[in-house]
Amino acid sequence: MLGIMAAPGCSPVGIDKSAFVVRLPRVALRIPKQKSHRVASLLSKYLLDMPRVKHIVEDPQDPSMRLLLFSEAIAQPDLEGVSEEKILAVKEIVPLDVVQHEVVLDYSYWPVEHILKEILPAGCHIAHLNLREDLLTYKKIIAEVILDKNPKLKTVVNKVGTITNEFRVPEFEILAGEPSLVTEIKQHGATFRLDYGMVYWNSRLEGEHKRLFAQFKPGQVIVDMFAGIGPFAIPAAQQGCAVYANDLNPTSVKFLKLNSDINKVGESIKAFNLDAREFMRKLVTEEEGCVGEIASSTLIAENSLNGTRIPSSKENSSSLTEGSDMPSSKKPEERKAKKAKVSEVVKMKISDVKPWEHFDHVVMNLPASALEFLDVLNGLLCKGRWKGTMPRVHCYCFMRSNETNADIVKKAETYLGGSIADPDVYVVRDVAPNKIMLCVSFNLPEEVAIAVTATEPAALDQNDALSLE
Numbered sequence: 197m198l199g200i201m202a203a204p205g206c207s208p209v210g211i212d213k214s215a216f217v218v219r220l221p222r223v224a225l226r227i228p229k230q231k232s233h234r235v236a237s238l239l240s241k242y243l244l245d246m247p248r249v250k251h252i253v254e255d256p257q258d259p260s261m262r263l264l265l266f267s268e269a270i271a272q273p274d275l276e277g278v279s280e281e282k283i284l285a286v287k288e289i290v291p292l293d294v295v296q297h298e299v300v301l302d303y304s305y306w307p308v309e310h311i312l313k314e315i316l317p318a319g320c321h322i323a324h325l326n327l328r329e330d331l332l333t334y335k336k337i338i339a340e341v342i343l344d345k346n347p348k349l350k351t352v353v354n355k356v357g358t359i360t361n362e363f364r365v366p367e368f369e370i371l372a373g374e375p376s377l378v379t380e381i382k383q384h385g386a387t388f389r390l391d392y393g394m395v396y397w398n399s400r401l402e403g404e405h406k407r408l409f410a411q412f413k414p415g416q417v418i419v420d421m422f423a424g425i426g427p428f429a430i431p432a433a434q435q436g437c438a439v440y441a442n443d444l445n446p447t448s449v450k451f452l453k454l455n456s457d458i459n460k461v462g463e464s465i466k467a468f469n470l471d472a473r474e475f476m477r478k479l480v481t482e483e484e485g486c487v488g489e490i491a492s493s494t495l496i497a498e499n500s501l502n503g504t505r506i507p508s509s510k511e512n513s514s515s516l517t518e519g520s521d522m523p524s525s526k527k528p529e530e531r532k533a534k535k536a537k538v539s540e541v542v543k544m545k546i547s548d549v550k551p552w553e554h555f556d557h558v559v560m561n562l563p564a565s566a567l568e569f570l571d572v573l574n575g576l577l578c579k580g581r582w583k584g585t586m587p588r589v590h591c592y593c594f595m596r597s598n599e600t601n602a603d604i605v606k607k608a609e610t611y612l613g614g615s616i617a618d619p620d621v622y623v624v625r626d627v628a629p630n631k632i633m634l635c636v637s638f639n640l641p642e643e644v645a646i647a648v649t650a651t652e653p654a655a656l657d658q659n660d661a662l663s664l665e
């Protein structure tokens with residue numbers, strides 16, 4: 197990145213590779229090839245120490261000779277700074293022939309892999325930058341260099357401003373490459389197709405998704421009120437759960453449905469496109485059908501219409517993130533073992549589930565306002581119809597530095613309308629200097645959730661069925 201910043205005169209259209217050339221004058225010791233390693237080990241602490249730059253190079257004047265390049269600190273021809281003792285030891289092996297040499301770092305020298313390792317989710321072909329203010333002047337050239345150095349990448353974008361819309365979708369400026377933001381990401385053995393410009397996705401939640409779905413057991417029923425494109429729902433279904441997954445964003449629900457099909461868990465997930473409160477009420481009052489279900493064919497048709505070509509999973513499998521700790525970096529045997537394990541899991545059919553009788557977990561990942569949605573759980577379940585234990589709620593929220601865990605639990609209790617016993621408050625991640633994301637988990641108190649007056653389940657009103665086709 198330093199090389200990019202230091203490069204003056206870069207045109208935003210195309211890359212002027214000559215602008216990336218940096219010349220470093222260095223003092224060197226000229227010695228015969230056969231003695232070079234012996235002398236280099238004597239002088240090691242004085243020699244050039246730069247990543248990917250050799251400190252022993254061939255003498256351009258004579259291929260039988262080598263140049264030992266000194267660090268910037270040894271800049272004088274008399275090798276001032278090197279101990280007398282070392283100089284004497286060297287002189288016993290070779291004559292002290294000190295010359296000047298120029299180290300040339302060209303365009304190919306400047307790496308971008310380390311940047312991408314942090315920002316590029318496995319399988320993805322879109323590099324999503326979040327450039328600092330002082331780098332914005334160079335945004336186009338930064339993007340073009342990243343694209344140029346990584347043939348598997350198709351698009352480089354920069355996040356613009358803060359997220360304010362209710363679907364939590366950031367605004368992106370396309371800096372280089374193809375204008376499409378449709379891509380595929382691998383996470384925990386699942387494939388997620390998404391349109392970065394239309395749906396919420398945050399790869400920093402990868403660990404949190406896993407922490408939570410690892411708590412779900414095969415055969416359990418999961419209710420995800422703010423499901424996005426399915427990072428909780430799909431792995432949960434893959435490990436043998438049935439999932440009711442809802443999102444207000446119709447595009448998220450279309451991708452959720454498509455991802456259910458891609459990951460072969462379509463029979464275990466029912467997708468809804470409703471406001472979360474409405475979704476919860478419908479879930480426990482309807483006995484048949486699937487209100488809000490979205491046909492994945494709609495999405496496939498849209499993608500082919502706009503000409504978007506999404507690289508296949510196969511193409512992406514050897515992506516840049518190979519060698520990182522992302523799932524794609526797994527060795528083939530590990531991947532095979534994982535696949536075998538997934539296929540051993542008995543998938544649960546959503547059609548066999550009666551959510552008005554029982555569900556096990558409620559996931560609420562809308563940190564900006566999920567606490568407020570806890571009110572929908574008050575009196576939600578019907579006495580005489582509910583069976584078994586009470587569901588465990590996982591409600592995400594933000595906490596400011598002037599707040600305590602107790603303040604957050606108090607807020608949760610206020611919205612829920614009842615007290616919470618033994619809440620588990622887990623710190624998910626730092627969001628800003630004064631803000632962290634938390635997950636508050638607790639068992640839904642029976643006295644809060646079960647309605648005092650038992651009512652018969654309402655009949656399904658077919659007019660409620662939502663079609664996005």
Ligand SMILES: C[S@@+](CC[C@H](N)C(=O)[O-])C[C@H]1O[C@@H](n2cnc3c(N)ncnc32)[C@H](O)[C@@H]1O
Nearest residue numbers: 362363396422423424443444445471472561562
């Ligand atoms: C922070 S994202 C979480 C998505 C997903 N669970 C994840 O972990 O990536 C919150 C999601 O809630 C959806 N959302 C916002 N308001 C909603 C509402 N009132 N009812 C249902 N979903 C809503 C947004 O569209 C967004 O996809």
